[in-house]
Amino acid sequence: MPFRLQITKVIPTLYTMGKHLTSREQDYSKWYNELVVKADLAxxxxxxxxxxxxPYGFAIWESIQADLDRRFKETGHMNAYFPLFIPKSYFSKEASHVDGFAKECAVVTHYRLKDDPNGGGVVVDPAAKLEEELIVRPTSETIIWDTYKDWIQSYRDLPILVNxxxxxxxxxxxTRLFLRTAEFLWQEGHTAHATxxxxxxxxxTMLDVYATFVEEVMAIPVLRGLKTEGERFAGALETYCIEALMQDGKALQAGTSHFLGQNFAKAFDVKFQTKEGTQEYVWATSWGVSTRLMGALIMTHSDDNGLVLPPKxxxxxxxxxxxxKGQExxxxxxxxxxxxxxxxxxxxxxVKFDNxxxxxxGWKFNQYELQGVPVRIAIGPKDLEKGSVEVARRDTLSKQFMQQEEVATAIxxxxxxIQSSLFEKALNFREExxxxxxxxxxxKTLMKGNPGFVYAHWDGTTETEDKIKELTKxxxxxxxxxxxxxxxKCILTGNPxxxxxxFAKAY
RNA sequence: CGGGAAGUGGCGCAGGUGGUAGCGCAUCUGGUUUGGGACCAGAGGGUCGCAGGUUCGAGUCCUGUCUUCCCGACCA
Incomplete structure (x- = not known):
């Protein structure tokens, strides 16, 4: 049965906003930071x-994980776990990969503390220096390919589909909460193939898994595309990505999937014997999404009253x-x-019953609006008499009364x-x-602000891309x-x- | 990593020229309340980010350091 909620009353924004939360118009960045903290996400x-x-933020991440994990398994992958620490020597093996990550690696140099001879506390024991330093993984390609070397001898060992x-x-x-943190949670798929x-x-395929998930579950429309050479993952031949547009007109990369060619196979000497008996290097991919998706979720749907969550x-x-009034x-x-x-x-x-x-x-109404609960049902003495309930939806802030018998089918x-309406709204925003x-x-005029996605001609060279970035951000x-x-004709050089x-300004 | 600003009860802030730390919200107790962040009365809670230094005395002055925010370079 089709059910449409009539907008019977829209709460004026002034009423509920402002008491705690900075508005998006006032300061988008501040709005985001406050929202993450006040909605109890992180x-x-x-x-x-x-x-x-x-816990409230992690519950959302757990839902993201659970849904994606199911999709990974449905496409033939299995989960495994590789070490947090990577020997420094592994890192030196793939040149462009080193370039990409060297500047942001945490390094473990010692394995022991001792009492500070000069007073309270502890100090690093200089006698406990590691012979080879360990890198805290910024991504796991190197240690995984060092392992795959042992797993792969023949074409019969392929493909390897691991996440x-x-x-x-x-x-x-x-750093910013969820969008860019020093430590973050993610999944990384690493696969090995014969061809x-x-x-x-x-x-x-994995890009498609991401895109479908983000659109259907997170209600965030995405562009599917290829990265230019300059924006490619360090060590990849081709990087596929999904790009979303945030409410402030800046783009956010929501997921990437890389075709790594034979770069890592060559760096770690991973060969397999073909049916014909020849030795060949293995072909690789890697793909990942991170807790950054939480940032995308927040910035796509939420408003000045707080978080807005898609029901899924x-x-x-x-x-x-x-x-x-009273216990009875x-x-x-x-x-x-x-x-x-x-x-x-x-x-x-x-459902949660907050008794x-x-x-x-009134306090609860505001709290659940701040936390983005999609639907609120209020039941009072008048409802007891009339057999009704008051139903309010978070995304439109509209309210309606309905009979109690309707609830189980109408909700x-x-x-x-709500789920599809959020997607439509975000899609309209992107189109506009x-x-x-x-x-x-x-x-140049457009890029003085955050104009959203700008489709323009480009001559295909990294030099031009860099120049445009330098001039306009x-x-x-x-x-x-x-x-x-x-x-x-290329907007900058006029070349064909x-x-x-x-183009866009990006997070 | 460069340039700016800031760290004082859980949160937001005030504390010219150094002299025993204060306000609002939140918390706790009691009572009245409950259809959009209730009210009254009382109470508890801070080695002023941390480490040194100057001083008879430091939230306040000096040095270092850590963290946060904004702006740049880097990035999921």
């Missing part, structure tokens, strides 16, 4: 650039808030609430409606903030897959170009 820790992910969920460390100078075609196919990722999709009224309302919860759970909806007497209903439909530029002046986010071929590429 907080900074005493360690520079390292965050504590709090790992892990933490990695990249010593970033400027180039199969490896490319794998990289494309909300730790609880519905919260029931009782409004009562609470008991009566609880009975109705328990019944609704049972029905909703049977319909696959996650705490320590906070008033699942409403959640679906995508434009073309044909001249340098036009391009804009980077080429991607060359869209299946891009329309269109003759034109066969297609438009996507």
């Amino acid at each position: 907080q900074n820790s005493g360690v520079r650039g390292s965050m504590v992910i709090k 790992q969920w892990a933490n990695v460390v990249r010593w970033e100078m400027r 180039k075609e199969e490896a490319i196919q794998e990289a494309e 990722l909300a730790p609880y999709q519905v919260v029931i808030v009782p409004i009562y 009224q609470l008991d009566a309302i609880s009975e109705v609430a328990e019944g609704l919860m049972k029905d909703l759970r049977a319909a696959g909806v996650t 705490r007497d320590t906070h008033k209903p 699942p439909a409403l959640l679906e409606e 903030n995508s434009q073309t530029a044909d001249t340098w002046e036009e391009f 804009a980077t080429i986010r991607c060359i869209p897959l299946n891009n329309k071929q269109e003759e034109g 170009s066969a297609q438009r590429v996507v």
Whole structure:
């Protein structure tokens, strides 16, 4: 049965905003930082650039993990775990990979502490210096390929389709909760194949897994594309990516999938014997998404009242808030609430009944809005008389009354409606903030702000790309897959170009 | 890593020229309340980021260091 919530009342923003949260218009960056902390997703820790992910935030990450993990397994992958520490020597083996990561590696040099002879506390024991320093993994290609060498002898050992969920460390100078932290959580898939075609196919398949997940579950529309040589992963022949547009008009890379060619196989001497008896190097891919997706989620949907979560990722999709005077009224309302919860759970909806007497209903309304719970059901004495409930949806801030018998069927439909409505809204935003530029002046003027995605011609050289970045801060986010071929002239050099590429300011 | 700003109860802040730390919110207790962040009365809580130094005396002055925010270079 189709169900549409009528907008009966829209709460004025001024009413609920401002008390705690900076508005997006005032200071987008500040809004984001405050929101992450106030919605109880994460907080900074005493360690520079390292965050504590709090239970509510981690619950969202767990949903992301669970859904992706299922998709990885459905495409034939299995999980494994490789060490956090990588011997320094492994790192020296693939030249461009070293270049890419050397500047942001944490290094373990000692393995023991001792009491500080000069007073309290402990100091590093200089006698306990490691013979070979260990790198805290910024990504695991090197240690994995050192291992794959042992796993692979024959074409019968291929393909290897492995994923790992892990933490990695990249010593970033400027950090922001979820968007860029020194330590972050991610998954990294590492596969080995007998042929180039199969490896490319794998990289494309996983990009598609990412894109589908991000669009269907996170309700974030993405562009699928290829990175330019300059933006490519260190050590890759080709980097596929999904790019999303945030509400402030800046782009955010949401996931990448790399065709690594035979670079790592050569660096770690991983060969296999073919059917014909010849020795050949293995073809590789790697692909990953990180807790940065949390940042994308927050910045795509949320508003000045707080977080807005798509139902498919909300730790609880519905919260029931009782409004009562005295214990008898609470008991009566609880009975109705328990019944609704049972029905909703049977319909696959996650529900929380907040019957705490320590906070008033108004306080709870604001709190759950801040935390982005998709649907709120309020039940008060008037509802007891009328057999009704008040249903409010977070994304539109609209409210409606419905009969209690309707809830079990109407709410699942409403959640679906919210899920698709969030995607549509984000897609509209992206379309409204995508434009073309044909001249340098036009391009330069656009890039004075954060214009969203700008489609423009480019002559295909890294020099031009770098020059454009230097002059405008804009980077080429991607060359869209299946891009329309269109003759034109590079906006900077005027050299011939066969297609438009996507420029934006990026996170 | 360069340039700026800031660190004082859980959070947000005040503390000219050095003299025994204060406000709002939150917390706790009691009572009245409960359809959009309740009210009254009382109470608890801080070695002022950390380490040195100057001084009879440092939240305040000096040096170093750590963390956070903003702006650049780097990056998922």
